[in-house]
Amino acid sequence: MAMVLFLGSHAARAEPLKVGQPAPDFSLPDQNDKTHKLADYRGKWLVLYFYVKDDTPGCTEQACKFRDDIHQLTDLGAQVLGVSVDDSASHANFARKYNLPFPLLADSKGGTAARYDSLRGDGGMAKRNTFLIDPQGRIAKIYLSASTSRNSAEVIEDLKRLKGS
Template sequence: MKWLILLGLLASLSLLVSQMARAGELPKVGEGAPDFDLPDQNGVRHNLEEFAGKWLVLYFYPKDDTPGCTQEACAFRDDLHKLAALGAQVVGISVDASDSHAEFAKKYHLPFPLLADKSAEVAARYGALMNLWLFKFAKRYTFLIDPKGKVVKVYTKVETSRHSTEIIEDLQQLAAKEK
């Protein structure tokens, strides 16, 4: 009898955690990207409209200055000239505060905006929020947004060591299709 009660409690807890961890729906390819208005590491506010006319690599990441997040950010930094040559701007978002972003950007010489989504509302709108009671963090998702503000590609399985290269390749393929 004790085992049945324990099993029932574990099943209930598992269900509760999975419900709390579930993010909103991912934006669909071809739809307009959800808007945002967030401060960066320098306190400057940025919104989706600001990037109209450019490709936007909008990447969500869990935590400043952690191994995977550092590897991903530094790869974007190192490939920024290639991305810019393809007409793309890189913007990172996490639920960390602007001051944490400022330290992270300074430490690794990150030349692109890192937006502070303290309320986690933007991560939720993009389906990139992991909410575990007291802890909220962004899932490692990236959205490639075209110059008209439409979602062109959604990356939910990101390998940090080659993610920027993958995006460059996708942008090159998209540019070739436009010709």
């Protein structure tokens, strides 16, 4: 059983997340101020990817790869959510600039990133980690320090394997 410690506005896990365990819950606004919760994605595969900052080179590459692969991902039954500590307005500009067809969640206090072991030590930015969550809400795959250029392709390969496609 994981213990959560509260340090100011950031929650830190006492032990790392593992494949097979329930994904930590979240409730965060997107670039259009619509709230998304983990429970909203029950029954679907979910790609929850944490990234450092809107409109930076690596994060833009990663987001655009997910954008370019969105039809393959949705054909496999997956939804994509990006998460960073940027606010909703920053996400709206980023999504508009690059025509991103998926929600970008504003974790401005870093609490969700911390629960997913994806908050940098200084608490100011998220780590580049991705979590593939199965339709039952369990972690199916963890990509630590995800590759900006390969993350989407890796998720697609793993989704096909996990689904037996």
